[in-house]
Amino acid sequence: MTAISNEKIPNNVNLSEDKKLQRALEQWQPSFLNWWNQMGPEGFQARDVYLRTAISTHVDGWAHYDFVKMPEYRWGIFLADAVPDRKIGFGDLLGQPVWQDVPGEHRNTLRRLIVTQGDTEPASVEQQRLLGQTCPSLYDLRNLFQVNVEEGRHLWAMVYLLHRFFGRDGREEAEGLLERRSGNQDKPRILGAFNEPIDDWLSFYMFTMFTDRDGKYQLLALAESGFDPLSRTTRFMLTEEAHHMFVGETGVQRVVQRTAELMKQDKNEDARAQGGIDLPTLQKYLNLWYSLSLDLFGSEVSTNAASFFAAGLKGRAKEEKFEDHLAMEGVYPMEVPAAGTGALEKQDVPLRNAMNEVLRDGYVEDCQRGVDRWNKVLADRGISFRLTLPSRRFHRQQGIFSNGLHFDPSGKPLSKDEWARRKDEWLPSAADRAYVKSLQAKAVVEPGKIQNWVAMPPKGVNAQAPEFEYVRA
Numbered sequence: 001m002t003a004i005s006n007e008k009i010p011n012n013v014n015l016s017e018d019k020k021l022q023r024a025l026e027q028w029q030p031s032f033l034n035w036w037n038q039m040g041p042e043g044f045q046a047r048d049v050y051l052r053t054a055i056s057t058h059v060d061g062w063a064h065y066d067f068v069k070m071p072e073y074r075w076g077i078f079l080a081d082a083v084p085d086r087k088i089g090f091g092d093l094l095g096q097p098v099w100q101d102v103p104g105e106h107r108n109t110l111r112r113l114i115v116t117q118g119d120t121e122p123a124s125v126e127q128q129r130l131l132g133q134t135c136p137s138l139y140d141l142r143n144l145f146q147v148n149v150e151e152g153r154h155l156w157a158m159v160y161l162l163h164r165f166f167g168r169d170g171r172e173e174a175e176g177l178l179e180r181r182s183g184n185q186d187k188p189r190i191l192g193a194f195n196e197p198i199d200d201w202l203s204f205y206m207f208t209m210f211t212d213r214d215g216k217y218q219l220l221a222l223a224e225s226g227f228d229p230l231s232r233t234t235r236f237m238l239t240e241e242a243h244h245m246f247v248g249e250t251g252v253q254r255v256v257q258r259t260a261e262l263m264k265q266d267k268n269e270d271a272r273a274q275g276g277i278d279l280p281t282l283q284k285y286l287n288l289w290y291s292l293s294l295d296l297f298g299s300e301v302s303t304n305a306a307s308f309f310a311a312g313l314k315g316r317a318k319e320e321k322f323e324d325h326l327a328m329e330g331v332y333p334m335e336v337p338a339a340g341t342g343a344l345e346k347q348d349v350p351l352r353n354a355m356n357e358v359l360r361d362g363y364v365e366d367c368q369r370g371v372d373r374w375n376k377v378l379a380d381r382g383i384s385f386r387l388t389l390p391s392r393r394f395h396r397q398q399g400i401f402s403n404g405l406h407f408d409p410s411g412k413p414l415s416k417d418e419w420a421r422r423k424d425e426w427l428p429s430a431a432d433r434a435y436v437k438s439l440q441a442k443a444v445v446e447p448g449k450i451q452n453w454v455a456m457p458p459k460g461v462n463a464q465a466p467e468f469e470y471v472r473a
């Protein structure tokens with residue numbers, strides 16, 4: 001491994017050999033820090049936080065753990081090792097050598113994909129910037145900051161590609177990534193879920209469970225790209241993504257566990273009476289973040305997706321597991337709402353046009369495995385309630401089930417009026433949100449202590465104890 005740690009921008013891309021690129025990125029760096037100081041975690045920037053930093057891409061030692069002040073975090077540029085003689089694994093160019101540069105005819109499309117990916121990273125940091133002030137424990141606070149600095153690194157990953165391969169347009173896009181703001185009316189982030197508020201910790205756990213998991217699937221699809229630098233950078237991002245989903249899945253699991261404990265302490269099994277989050281409220285938060293995250297896959301039937309696939313820009317997750325990499329002949333049977341009536345009709349969609357749905361299939365299965373693990377916690381404690389993933393048709397704002405159509409969580413069509421009348425049964429109401437926030441009104445920052453509505457983790461970070469002082473006063 002080359003020595004990288006003492007460079008201004010840590011990297012494994014030989015940045016010092018490309019002075020022009022190095023200068024451009026060193027010019028972007030203060031803008032990034034400016035953005036971080038303004039839009040990053042509020043109130044904790046001067047604290048020492050126990051963080052892992054990526055220092056290489058090798059499995060046996062890519063992470064280094066130590067106390068760091070977040071603005072001094074060493075955000076670096078890391079690509080996974082090149083696969084020798086790598087070939088395009090799908091689409092019209094199947095079997096041709098991958099590209100080390102951007103083919104002119106795909107320049108705009110690739111830039112757009114990279115910008116869309118890049119935009120989500122700072123967006124999530126913005127969405128989460130006030131959570132530190134209401135943290136359940138120091139362990140959770142540290143995990144939040146770990147996720148935040150790594151999303152910052154993912155932004156660096158996309159900005160590297162923009163600067164290195166897209167010339168002036170790329171540099172302008174890199175500026176734009178620091179200018180849009182989550183939830184801002186005039187300059188919103190690009191994708192829907194990234195403009196939604198994350199202003200309580202249950203939402204944070206659901207977001208890292210469901211929305212970061214969209215990240216996993218999108219990154220897996222981009223890791224198949226014929227544009228090799230994109231493939232290599234997303235492959236390394238995936239190793240960091242695993243921790244974000246761990247934070248989400250185990251976060252919700254610790255809430256489920258605590259809720260079960262509190263139910264057992266109450267003569268009516270009433271978790272709220274014991275200061276916890278009841279299971280129906282958990283289900284509503286799940287419904288919300290799962291449906292917002294389903295939207296991130298785009299429409300079920302998409303000519304964009306077909307052309308990304310045809311051109312070798314974006315594949316399916318783990319493309320090698322499929323038999324037919326051309327996808328010219330197959331169809332994907334789907335239930336599609338008929339124009340006008342909205343009644344569901346079976347339709348065979350040409351496979352390439354259904355690539356968003358194919359990617360979503362893998363995602364849905366992956367989510368279900370997590371939900372099964374939560375339900376096991378309930379079963380083990382003798383509670384009969386089960387959490388469920390709602391139908392893919394429920395509460396959609398993108399794709400064939402949006403556009404004024406409404407469905408209940410079982411997928412049954414509803415009139416507009418019925419939806420308006422009943423949606424608070426399925427999505428967090430203003431009262432639910434106020435209740436959840438009331439449980440988190442006061443941050444708990446004493447080592448080993450935790451708010452009442454969530455259980456302590458069974459293990460700490462990097463072999464430290466759960467009660468370790470992860471963020472120093």
Ligand code: BYC
Pocket residue numbers: 113114116117120121124151190191192193211212213214215216218219295296297298299300301302303304305314356398399
């Ligand atoms: N919100 O054919 P369609 C992550 C637009 S998360 C707003 O349906 P397509 C992370 C679409 O852009 C992973 N607009 O979809 C997680 C298009 O616009 P134009 C992020 C949307 O193009 C947590 C139109 O609707 N990575 O990393 O096949 C924390 C029709 O498009 C939405 C990526 O997204 C939406 N939800 O696919 C931190 C990968 N959905 O062209 C980070 C890169 C669609 O008509 N992006 N639209 O103006 C892509 O691959 C594709 O852009 C999408 C959409 C999958 C998002």
Ligand code: FE
Pocket residue numbers: 121150151154215
């Ligand atoms: Fe990310």
Ligand code: FE
Pocket residue numbers: 151212215241244
């Ligand atoms: Fe993430």
